[in-house]
Amino acid sequence: MYEDIGTSVGYRTQRQDVSARFIGLGLVLAMGAAAGSMRWFSRLP
Secondary structure (H helix, E strand, C coil), X not given: CCCCHHHHCCCCXXXXXXXXXXXXXXXXXXXXXXXXXXXXXXXXX
């Protein structure tokens, strides 16, 4: 029963670049930290 399962059920390995997502998230967090710092130290009205 399990001898031929490899031919009917399989998977494919696919490489995908996800560095742009991490860079974007880092930029958003850095901008949020900068805005929070400016707000904390009363640099913004």
